[in-house]
Amino acid sequence: MSESKGLLKSHIVKKYWMAATGLFLCLFLVGHLAGNLQLFMTSYEGQLQFNEYAVFMTTNPAVKILSYLTYFSILFHAVDGVVITLNNRKARPEQYAYSKPGKNSMWSSRNMGILGTIIFVYIVVHMQNFWYEYKFGETPYMLSDNGAPLLMDGSEVKGGEIQNGAVYLNGDQVGDAMRDLYTVVQSSFQEPLLVAFYVLGMIAIAFHLVHGFQSGFQSLGLRNPKYSPLIMKAGYAFAIIVPLLFAIIPIYMLIVA
Amino acid sequence: MSTAKGMKLTLKVWRQKNAESKGNLETYELEDVSPDSSFLEMLDILNDGLIQKGETPVEFDHDCREGICGSCSLYINGEPHGPGRRITTCQLHMRSFNDGDTIYVEPWRAKAFPVIKDLVVDRSAFDRIQHAGGYISVNTSGNTQDANAIPVEKENADQAFDAATCIGCGACVAACKNASASLFVSAKISQYALLPQGQVEAKDRVQNMVKQAQEEGFGPCSNTGACEIECPKGISLENIARMNREYLAASLAK
């Protein structure tokens, strides 16, 4: 086998990719959270700001590149994870009759595959709930405080009408209408079962991060006695705070309503 | 002390006639085991009784019985080398158990460590990993330069020593849910990477040893940290990070 082939097949290289995509997704989480936190603003301005943000996130070319990178990372992370998990299993064909792995490692560290699968299911449902709805579904439209339609850039079209997602003024199409993702979110989270599902998804992400955050640094060889305790602590903080904030949003929306 | 009360124990021991046959857990009862006996001395007592009864004794690897040769290799009550920390099975004493306990004893389990018989496994994969690069290419001619010609920073020398204390017992593999040999491989890579003498061949070494470990059938590292906790010599996970670093640098360079 040639050197380069060996590299592609190498367990360690697979872990580099796992770490690189995983840590990138951690950054993505921060960005996503920053956007979501706007949902706490329940006023009209808040609603408008969130919907404008949604427009920005779906139209800005730089964000587009980032989002493709994110999709790629999620898919690669998942596929790579499946391959690694299969490799993991192959290395011990016969299991111990009696084993106490809890004595030497955390549950989450040993069950990243299961956690990852839960998270993947969560992501599919989540995308279907909002991303698909927003792009292709029967989404309500954002209106100005005067009840007039809004264009994507937020400008009000007084006396305008919305048809098939476009705003018409006097029969002429003036642009695409701003959709009201905020309301979609708000109405979705009136359903306690869905809220519970989201909270569970966040718990899975929390456990995934408890291991994954510091593990990513370890896989890339970023460890030394001075900084590693810091990375460890930062990892725990990240794993608790980020999913917690994510999870509070649906609960908040359920309660406020 | 001989005055101490003897312990009564139930043992569930893995018995397997040879590599091809299927094994199973057998139950044995032992009485009057001294709490001051080591775990292996307890197995000696078991075997003595089995031989007297005309049965075949339990085979297990052991040699120095002072925790340094790395021969002993038992998965005791669900953990490599049993419940103690920083000790090998031969340093585990029966006072770590209670009178009346049931104790499970199994061999290391990994694709790369096939069972030879009972509790004895074949760890020659470890040797082959060392053949792939676990050395510095210097002739033993006696004409090498003076030992003090190249000073080595004390911290590096100490860390190289800490990595070099690996006894090659395989507890890291046994503990790892993926039967990964990363701690073992990285300990040797680290020892040499930290010394000026070892840096000359560092890139080839890390690539060849890592490749060999994978070909032997050891799994990937999941960074669970189980190996570090079960390692009788306390080899640090830092070595695995160093290996990952070295491998990355080597892969980018060639």
Added chain:
Amino acid sequence: MSLDSRIPEGPLSDKWTNHKNNIRLVNPANKRNIDVIVVGTGLAGGSASATLAELGYNVKAFCYQDSPRRAHSIAAQGGINAAKNYQGDGDSVYRLFYDTIKGGDYRSREANTYRLAEVSTNIIDQCVAQGVPFARDYGGLLDNRSFGGVLVSRTFYAKGQTGQQLLLGAYSAMNRQIAKGKIQMYNRHEMLDVVKVDGKARGIIARNLVTGEIERHSAHAVVLASGGYGNVFFLSTNAMGSNVTAAWKAHRRGAYMANPCYTQIHPTCIPVHGTQQSKLTLMSESLRNDGRIWVPKKKEDAEAVRAGRLKPTAIKEEDRDYYLERRYPSFGNLVPRDVASRAAKERCDAGYGVVDNDTKEGVFLDFSSAIERYGKEEAHVKGLKNPTKEDIQRLGKNVIESKYGNLFEMYQQITDENPYETPMKIYPAVHYTMGGIWVDYNLMTTVPGLYAIGEANFSDHGANRLGASALMQGLADGYFVLPYTIGDYLADDIRTGKIPTDTPEFEEAERNVRDQIDRLVNNNGSKTVDYFHKKLGLIMWNKVGMARTKEGLNEAINEIAALREEFWKEVRIPGTAEELNQELEKAGRVADFLELGELFARDALEREESCGGHFREEYKTEEGEALRRDDEFAYVSSWEFTGKPSEAILHKEDLQFDNVELKTRSYK
């Protein structure tokens, strides 16, 4: 056959250089056609295999362990001596030579010992180049410690694991050659006979310990690096598998056994805890720097301690007998190993032992004085005025912990007693055998083409070995001596061609091995191998141990012969010969110990003097010290096998001392 030690002519310091210059060489192209078998992969065997392979020979290396890295050299703790004089404290090759000769109680060869001291410096250079992580100081240079009563700091070390690091260095050198195909490694193989063709060693018979297969292996020369035979005592600091079989089979094929009675009994080991015990653990000799050894002055106190009625800490200072300080005021607790061991035995025999085992063998090693002394020093350094008792204790314990922490931990792990609070209990244990196969200056035995190196030979330590010298000898033999001296012999073999194994000689040797195995497996006796091994060990310990008498030795000879007979009638081996069968392995080894033990006792009986590790009650001074008799016994006892240990013939190699003056060792 007369013994020719083949010591080169010329002044002592030039002998090795001259010899190397005149030795015959084999050209590289011819080396490729020459095979060498090395049995054992410890420091000596591992280093020899690697170096021979580097030189171009085809090496076949054998070890009974599952990897060469597990050989028992790995357990050596303290360090390795070398006359580097890095500390500038006046060390030199001559001083190292002199200390070794004197430490060996003037029973070793001057020329061999000098060569050992001479090549010692190369070892350190070599090991550093191999990546052995020796301890270093803050300047990045190699650190040294002093050891075992010598007056200079010449011991290189890697914490308490020097043997491990050196062995792994040799193992790495082997790995390089295994990868190149120059060493063929046979793990889990045990050598069971030497094959001689036309009087020369031309191969071995080995058993594959996994499959039970009996294999023939041929070579142009055979090197034995199979270690010492301390396990003849059953309990020792050796590994469970350490054995005399390879050496003994060679002895039976004509290799003389030299000074088998020279055994080192190390004074600081953890005492026996009970009859279920399988091995003894050494505590580094360095503990005697700060620990004081004592037993109770009153027998009733000793009894009460053994019964657990009296705590050692409750015994008043005036009721303690610091017997080493009493007997040897100038060296005190730091007398050499043999002296310290005998003194402990003397007190325990007199009924003052403090351990409640079957033999009541054990003395205290007490750190309370040291803790107090260091505590006061520290308090002074820290500027504490009027420190409390607790302060002093705490500070003192910290100092002790920093010096001996890992040893204290190990002690507590094994005994479940906290040595910071209550004195350690120690007792001497069998540790190393200075005796072994007789070799000439080239390390060749009396069988042409058969070599012995490391602890397996008798060569460099005389009647007592100094601390940190075993590692030095193993590596010196393997890296720097044997690979060159063996060429002198192999130069005749460049046209021999491969040695065939389908010859009557191999046939006979294999049959020999098969017969013994069949006999053992089919014996159907009623007793386990350990039963006999333990019994042999007790005879050896009680009658051929630290203090020997004519009467006791004669008894031992008879008892061992009788035990051997019983062994062959009564031993029971479960399982078959065609599988992994550790009982069968043990049985073969114990069968050989049962022969060696008798020769061992005969050698001790014949040597009517006391020297080093050999102490005869009849030969002591009025103060009870060892009485050496240089006029009659300044020779190497070399035994030729003629069919039975009792009929072995003694050959004497007289020792010439031209460079040192024979003196009585005194530690008063």
